[in-house]
Amino acid sequence: MKDPAQPYRGLLLVSSLATLVFLVAAAMRENYLADWQVLQREYRSILEAKATDPLGREVLEDFHIELRQVSIPPLGRVDRCITCHLGIDDPRMSDVRQPFRTHSGDLLKHHSIDRFGCTVCHLGQGRATSYRDAAHHPLAFWDTPMLKGQYLQASCGKCHLGSVLPQAALLSLGRALYKEEFACDTCHRINDEGGTDCPELTHVGSKPLRGFDFSHVKGERTRPEWLFEHFKDPQAIVPDSLMPNPEMTDEQAVALTVLMLSLTDDIPPFDYILRPAAGVGMGLEGTDAAALFEGKGCLLCHQFAGQGGELAPDLAKLVSQRNADWLFRHFKNPRPTVPGSDISPRQLDDSEANELTRYVLSVH
C-alpha cells in the first residue's frame, strides 16, 4: 500500500502555487498596473520633457504617483478625475494628448476646481479611478454617464437660473422656446409653475434611466438621445402620447433637450445658485430683510430665533432640514411646498424671496 497522503501533497503543492500566482497577479494588477498608475507614469515623462525652467522643475519634483481627489462636501462629491486628468490647470499642457490636456476655455477661472470639482458639470462617476468606471460612456448600474458635447450646457442650468448665458446659448434658447415658442408650460409643470395635465418636468433630467422606455429609441440608450428623439417625434417614442408633434428643427430639439437635462434633483446649495435679478429696480433695493420678515407676519405663526407663535413649525428646524431652493419656493408660494398646510401666501416676488432665504439662512 502506498502513502495515503501522497495525492494530498501534490494537491497542496498545486493549489498553493495557484494561490501564490493569483495573489501576486492581483496585487500587480491593482497596485502597479492600474489605469491611473500607468497614466501617471506617462505624465511624469511629459513633465520631465517640459521641465525646462525652474518652475517646471519644481512641478516635476512635487509630482508623486498617487491617487488625487477633490472633496466638496457642500456638493456631496468626491471627484477623482484629476487622478488621470493631471494637466487641466497647467497651461503648458494644451498640446498633449487626453487625459492630460489643459481644460478648454476659461471656465476654470470662474469655477475653481476646489469649489466645484468636475462631476457637478460633466457628470459621470467621480469616485471611480478607471476610464470605464468613470462612466465616460454609458455604464451599467451607473445612472449619470457623462454629458457630451453640446449637451454639457445643461449643467450650467443647475446654478444659473433664469438668466441668459452667452456661453450656454442652447440652454438660453431652450428656456425661451419652453415658455414662448412652444408654451410647454400650458400642460407641463416645473416646480410649482405650469399645468398639471402632463408629466411633471421638475426633475426630468435626473429621472432614473430605468424610468425611460427605450424600446423605440433608435440611437444610444441615453437620456439625451431619448429626449431628442422624443422632441422630434413624440409618438415614435411614446406611442400613445397625447403630446402634439411640435415639428421642431434639430437645433430646437437639442436646445429643449439641454433644458430638460438641466432640470435635475441634484440641486447645489444656495450659495452656488445665481438667481435672476427680477426685483432689481423696483424699489426693493436695500430692503431690510429682518423688517421684511416681520412685516410679512411670519412670526405670527412660526417660531424663529426664540420668538414668534407656535401654530407652525419652528423655522430654525425647517432651515436645518431643507435647502435654499426649497426655502425660496416656500417664500414665493408656500402651499405647494407643504402639502396639506393652510398657510396663506404672502405675495413675495423673486428678490424678496431671495432676500428672506438669505436672511433665515444667515441668522440660522
Next chain:
Amino acid sequence: MADTAVREFLHNLRLLPQTFKEAWLRLGKVPESEREESQATFHNFFLHIHSVRVHLRTLSPTLTWGLGLAATASFVILTITGVLLMVYYKPSTELAYQSMKDIHFTVATGRFIRNIHRWSAHVMVVAVFLHMARVFFTASYKKPREFNWLIGLALLVTTLGLSFTGYLLPWDQLAYWAITIGSNIANSPRELTDALGITRWFDPGGFQRQLLLGANYVGEDALIRFYVLHVFVLPLVLLILVGVHFWRIRKDGGLARPEDPMGGPAEWGGERRPVFEPLATKTYGLMAVVKGRRATVNRGPENTVMSWPHLLWAEMAVFMLTVAVSLILSFYFDAPLKELANPAIPENPAKAPWYFLGIQELVSYSAFMGGLVIPAIAVLGLALIPFLDRRPGGEGVWFGTPGERQVAWQSFLFALAVTIGMLTFTINFGWLRNWFPDIHQLWIIFINPGTLLVLFFAGWSLWVLQRRDSVRLAAVALFTCFLIGFTLLTYFATVHRGPNWEFYWWPSQWPVH
C-alpha cells in the same frame, strides 16, 4: 559571583533562539518517531482536536470529498476578508454605498478582497449543502451521530443566515430588493391570517418582519441589525457550533465507517509498522471512553495511520484548494454592485439571494405555504431523519444499504419528472386563481403546485417505505426528492423567471425597457 551571573546571562542570551523554539514548539523539531508524532498532535492547542491516529478511510478523498473542511476553510477566508472589509465599510444608509465604491476604487486590492468575500460565501453555501448530502448518502447520521447531524443542520441554517444578512450591506439596488423580498417571506404568515380575517388581532408575519427589519420597511434600522448579525452574532454562533461539531466528531469515534475486518496493522511504504503490544508487567488505565461498538484494546491499530502528518497533509490540501478556487473566481469575476438603493424604483424581477430562489418560486404560488410551512417541513424532516431511521448498517459507505442506489436513481427520476411536470403545467395552464377568479384564498393556500409537490414526494417516500420495508430507503427516497426539487426550483427561478415573475426561456428575452 557577579562574574558568573553575567556569564550565565550571556550564555542564556546565546541560546535564546533554541530555548524559545523549545518553549514554543514543545518538541522543538520535526517529529521522527510515532511517539513524537502523537505528541505533536496532542500537545498542540490547534491540533489536539484530532485523534492521534486516523483511519485510512477518513483519508479517502471519495468518501468525504473534503466538503466539511472546504466549508470550514471558506469560513476562515470569510473571517479574514470580512475583518479587512470592516475596516472600510460604514454601516449607514448614507455612507454604505459610498464606502463600497471607495473599497472598489481606492483601497489597495479592495475590489479583489470584496470579490474573495463574495465568492467564498458562495463556496461555503454550496459546500455546506453538498456536505449535508454526502453525510446523508453515506448514512453517517446514524447512531451515535444523531446529535451531530442536528448540529450540522443548525450550521446550515446559520450559514444561510450569515449569507443573507451580508447581502444587504452594500446598500445597492440588488441588496435592497433582495432583502425586501426576503423580509416579505418573513411576512408570509399574513397570507393565512388575512384569508382568515384575523390579521388585526393576530399578526405573527408582521411581527417576524418587524423583528427582522426593526421597522416596516428596509431602512437604517434594518441595515444596522443585519450588520450586527453579520459581523458579530452569527459568526459567534457559527464558531461555537463548529467547535461542538468537531468535538462531537471526535467523541462519536471519528468519521462514520464500516467495521474493519479483524486483522493486523496497516502496511504501507513497503514497511510494516509496529503494533502496540501491551506489556504483561504493566497495567494500562483507560484514558477516555469513546462511544462505539469497536473494542480496540488488544486489537492493535486497524488500518490507521498517524494523524501527524497524514491527516494534516489532507487538511492543508483541502484548505489551500478552497483558497485557490476562491482566488481564481475572484480574479476573473467581479462581485456585483448595482445602483444606489432606491425604494422608489423596484428591481423587476426582484430576486432573493440564489439559495432562497427555490423558496421564492414556492412563495409565488402561496406565501404562507412556500415561505413558512414547506421550509419548516423540510427542516423538521431533515432533523427527524436520524431518529426515525435507527436500523444500523451502511454507515460510512456511499449508498451502503442494499437497494439504496436503485431507490436513489428511481427517486431522482421521479422527482425530476414530477417537478418539471408541475412547473410545465403551471406555466401553460395557470392555477386555481386563473380558472376560478373568485375562489377563496384558503383554497390556493392549501392546494398549489408547492403543496402538491410535497404531497407527491411524501407519497413516493411512503410507497417506498411500504414496498421496500426499510426506513432508510424511504428516507433516501424523500431526501433525494427534496434535493432534486430544491435544485430544480432554484435553477428555474434563477434562469427562467423574468419581470413580474413571468416565464422566459432566457434572460435575453426579457422585454427591453
